[in-house]
Amino acid sequence: MSVLALSVILAFVTPQAGSTPAPTAQSRQAGDAREMTLTLPHALRKGETAWLLVTVGMIGHNQIQLTTQSGKDLGNISPFGIRSGQAAGTYTIPVPAEALSGRRLVLRLSVPQAGGLHRATTTEEVTSVRLVIQRFGNGN
Amino acid sequence: MSIYFETTRRDFLKTSLATAGTAALSRHLALAQAPAKYRRYSVTSQQGQKALVSYAKAIQAMLNLPADHPQNWFRNAFVHLMDCPHGNWWFYVWHRGYLGYFEQTIRTMSGDPNFAMPYWDWSDLAQIPDSMFNDVLTPVASAYERYTKDLQTFTAFIQPSLKNYWGKLSPAQIQQLNIRGYKTFDDMWNDVSGWTPTPMTGHLSHPGHFNPENTAFAPTPIARYLTLQNPQLSDSVKKNVSKGTVYSGLEPTNFATTYYQHIPIANPIKIGFNSSTTASHNTAPSKGTVFSTLEGLPHNSTHNYIGGGAGEGSPIPNGPWGNMTNNLSPVDPIFFLHHSNMDRLWDVWTRKQQALNLPYLPNSQQLPSYEKEPFLFYVDGNGKQVGPSIAKEYISMSRFGYDYEPGYGEEIIGKRNLVLAAKHPTASVEGLMKGNAATLTLSAAAIKTHLDSDTATSLFALVTVPRPTENSPNREFDVLVGAPADATNITADSPYYAGKVAFFCGMMHMSGMTDEATFIVPLPKRKEAFANLSAAAGNVAVTIRAVPSGGGASVLRAVTVQSL
Numbered sequence: 001m002s003v004l005a006l007s008v009i010l011a012f013v014t015p016q017a018g019s020t021p022a023p024t025a026q027s028r029q030a031g032d033a034r035e036m037t038l039t040l041p042h043a044l045r046k047g048e049t050a051w052l053l054v055t056v057g058m059i060g061h062n063q064i065q066l067t068t069q070s071g072k073d074l075g076n077i078s079p080f081g082i083r084s085g086q087a088a089g090t091y092t093i094p095v096p097a098e099a100l101s102g103r104r105l106v107l108r109l110s111v112p113q114a115g116g117l118h119r120a121t122t123t124e125e126v127t128s129v130r131l132v133i134q135r136f137g138n139g140n
Numbered sequence: 141m142s143i144y145f146e147t148t149r150r151d152f153l154k155t156s157l158a159t160a161g162t163a164a165l166s167r168h169l170a171l172a173q174a175p176a177k178y179r180r181y182s183v184t185s186q187q188g189q190k191a192l193v194s195y196a197k198a199i200q201a202m203l204n205l206p207a208d209h210p211q212n213w214f215r216n217a218f219v220h221l222m223d224c225p226h227g228n229w230w231f232y233v234w235h236r237g238y239l240g241y242f243e244q245t246i247r248t249m250s251g252d253p254n255f256a257m258p259y260w261d262w263s264d265l266a267q268i269p270d271s272m273f274n275d276v277l278t279p280v281a282s283a284y285e286r287y288t289k290d291l292q293t294f295t296a297f298i299q300p301s302l303k304n305y306w307g308k309l310s311p312a313q314i315q316q317l318n319i320r321g322y323k324t325f326d327d328m329w330n331d332v333s334g335w336t337p338t339p340m341t342g343h344l345s346h347p348g349h350f351n352p353e354n355t356a357f358a359p360t361p362i363a364r365y366l367t368l369q370n371p372q373l374s375d376s377v378k379k380n381v382s383k384g385t386v387y388s389g390l391e392p393t394n395f396a397t398t399y400y401q402h403i404p405i406a407n408p409i410k411i412g413f414n415s416s417t418t419a420s421h422n423t424a425p426s427k428g429t430v431f432s433t434l435e436g437l438p439h440n441s442t443h444n445y446i447g448g449g450a451g452e453g454s455p456i457p458n459g460p461w462g463n464m465t466n467n468l469s470p471v472d473p474i475f476f477l478h479h480s481n482m483d484r485l486w487d488v489w490t491r492k493q494q495a496l497n498l499p500y501l502p503n504s505q506q507l508p509s510y511e512k513e514p515f516l517f518y519v520d521g522n523g524k525q526v527g528p529s530i531a532k533e534y535i536s537m538s539r540f541g542y543d544y545e546p547g548y549g550e551e552i553i554g555k556r557n558l559v560l561a562a563k564h565p566t567a568s569v570e571g572l573m574k575g576n577a578a579t580l581t582l583s584a585a586a587i588k589t590h591l592d593s594d595t596a597t598s599l600f601a602l603v604t605v606p607r608p609t610e611n612s613p614n615r616e617f618d619v620l621v622g623a624p625a626d627a628t629n630i631t632a633d634s635p636y637y638a639g640k641v642a643f644f645c646g647m648m649h650m651s652g653m654t655d656e657a658t659f660i661v662p663l664p665k666r667k668e669a670f671a672n673l674s675a676a677a678g679n680v681a682v683t684i685r686a687v688p689s690g691g692g693a694s695v696l697r698a699v700t701v702q703s704l
C-alpha cells in the first residue's frame with residue numbers, strides 16, 4: 001500500500017481536529033451519562049472562544065443535559081417548535097475557558113429522567129458533537 | 141433608549157482633537173436616538189407592575205370576545221401557531237412584529253393608551269414574577285375554564301371560526317401554510333388536538349391515534365407547570381438564562397449563523413446572533429437547523445420548563461404539557477414578557493454592533509431575501525388583518541415607537557475596542573450659520589460612501605441646539621437635511637429627516653450649565669437629502685436645520701459633520 005493511500009485511511013479513523021464524527025467513535029457510557037473527550041484544533045488565542053455544536057436527533061420532549069467531567073453545568077438542550085417526527089437540529093453552546101483543560105474538554109451527555117435521575121444519551125439522540133473555535137473579530 | 145451623547149461644544153472640540161475622539165464618537169452614535177413614545181419596563185419595576193394591571197384588564201376583555209373576533213385571546217395565539225418562525229433568521233424580526241401589534245391590541249382593550257409590554261429579564265430574576273400568577277395573568281385561572289376546560293370544549297368554541305377564517309385565506313397565505321406542513325385545515329388542527337392519522341403499530345384496525353407529543357392544546361388545570369409556591373426555573377434552565385450564557389449569545393458579530401455541515405474543516409461554522417438561514421420563515425426546524433445560542437438555550441428551555449416539559453426533578457416525559465411548550469404558547473400571558481426580553485436582547489445586540497461600527501443586518505447578498513420575506517398573518521390594534529407586509533418593516537423598533545428600560549446585557553455595549561472606526565481617517569466640516577440654518581460643503585465622494593453602504597452609516601452631524609428654558613420650552617427638535625426651506629410637517633419617513641434630539645426633564649437649563657447641548661445624529665441615507673449630488677463634481681452644498689418637533693422655525697446653533 002502506498003504512503004498516500006495509508007494517510008487517507010488515517011484521516012478517516014483519526015478524529016478531525018476540533019471535531020468528532022460521531023459520539024460512538026470515541027464516547028463511552030460512564031454511569032448515567034455518555035462521556036467523550038473533545039480536543040480543540042489549537043489552544044485558544046486571545047479573542048477566541050470555544051463552542052460546542054451538538055446535533056440532536058428525534059428526541060420529542062426529552063432534553064439533553066451537558067456537563068463537564070467534574071459536573072460543571074454547560075447547558076441544557078430543550079427543543080421547542082419541532083414538529084413530531086423531526087430531528088431537533090444543531091445547538092450552539094458556549095464553553096467557558098475554565099471548563100477546558102488545555103485543548104481538551106471531557107463532556108458528559110445525559111437525558112434527565114423522573115425523580116432527578118439521568119441516563120446516558122444514545123447515538124440516535126445525539127448524532128454528532130463538535131468542539132470548535134470562534135473568533136468574532138470584535139476587537140477583544 | 142435612555143442615554144444621550146450629550147456634551148458641550150467646547151468639550152467636543154477638545155475630545156475630537158485627541159485620537160480617541162473618533163472612537164468615543166462612534167461608540168456613542170447609537171445612543172443618539174430619540175426617546176421613544178412608549179417604554180417597555182422590567183416587570184420588576186414599579187412601571188412594569190403598573191403595566192400588568194392594564195395587561196390583565198385587556199386579557200379579560202380578549203377572553204370575553206367571541207371566537208370569530210381576530211382579537212379574541214385564543215385567536216391571537218393562533219397567529220403564532222400558523223405563522224411563527226423558529227430555528228431560522230426571521231425568529232427575532234417576526235416576533236417583533238407580533239409583539240408590536242399585540243401591544244397595540246392591549247392598548248385598545250385595556251383603554252390604557254400608554255401601555256407597553258413589560259419584559260421579564262430572567263438573567264436577573266430566574267423565576268416567574270409573582271404577579272404573573274395573579275388573576276388572568278396565568279392560564280390556569282378559572283376565567284379560562286369556559287374555553288379550555290378540555291379539548292372538546294375548546295374545539296366547540298374555536299374550531300368553527302377558525303375554519304371560517306381558513307376558508308377566506310389568500311393563496312399566498314395558503315402557500316405559506318403549506319410550507320409549514322399544513323396542506324389542509326385538518327393538518328393544522330391535528331397539531332392542536334394531537335391526532336395522528338397513521339395507526340399505531342400493531343393496531344391496523346384503528347384509523348389513527350392521539351400523540352401527546354404533538355398536542356398544542358393544554359387543558360386549564362395543567363396549562364402552566366410552575367406555581368406561586370414553586371415559581372423557580374430549574375438549575376439547568378438557570379444556567380441557560382445565566383448572565384454568562386446570555387453574554388456569550390450576544391458575542392457573535394454576524395447576523396445569521398452559517399454552518400458548512402458537510403465540509404470537513406476544523407471550523408465549519410460561523411456562529412451568528414440569529415439561527416441559520418432558510419428560504420422561508422415557515423420552514424420548520426429540523427435536521428439542518430442551527431439554533432443560535434439565545435434562541436436555542438434561554439428561549440427554548442424557559443418556554444419548555446414553564447410549560448412542564450420534563451423539568452429536572454419533576455419531568456413529565458409523556459405529557460400532557462402546558463401551553464408554553466408549543467406553538468400555542470401565547471395562550472400563557474407570560475409568553476409576551478418572555479419574548480419582550482428576547483426582543484430587548486436583539487436591541488442590545490444591535491446597539492453593540494453599532495457601537496463597534498459593525499453591521500447589524502445580514503450582509504448585502506443576503507439582505508434582500510431577508511427583508512422581502514412576507515409576513516401575512518398579523519392582526520393590528522383595531523382587530524384588522526394587517527395584510528401583506530414584509531420583514532423589513534419590523535427591523536426597527538421605531539415601527540412601533542418603543543424602547544427598553546436598560547436590563548442585563550446593556551453593559552456589553554461599547555465595551556470593546558473599536559476595530560473599524562479607528563482605522564478610518566476622520567474629517568469634519570463645520571457649518572456656516574445663516575440665521576438658524578447651516579450650510580456645509582461636503583465632498584461628493586464622502587456622501588456616496590455614506591449612501592452606498594447597506595448598513596454602515598459614515599456621515600454624522602454634531603447638532604447643537606438650545607436647552608429648554610421657561611421662555612422657550614421646546615424639548616424635542618427634528619434635524620432636517622437638505623429639506624426645502626418652506627417644507628413643513630416633515631415626518632420621520634421623509635427623506636430629509638435625520639432624527640429627533642430631545643432633552644429630558646433633568647436636562648433643563650440650570651445655572652452653571654451651558655445653555656446648549658450637542659447631539660450626534662446620523663445623516664439620512666436618502667439621496668433626496670443631497671439634492672445636487674449627481675450634478676456636482678467635487679463638493680455638494682447641504683443645508684441642515686433643527687426645528688422644534690411641534691412646529692416652528694429652526695433653532696440650530698451650530699453643526700459639524702463628521703465622517704468616519
Ligand SMILES: [Cu+2]
Pocket residue numbers: 439443479
Ligand atoms: Cu418563543
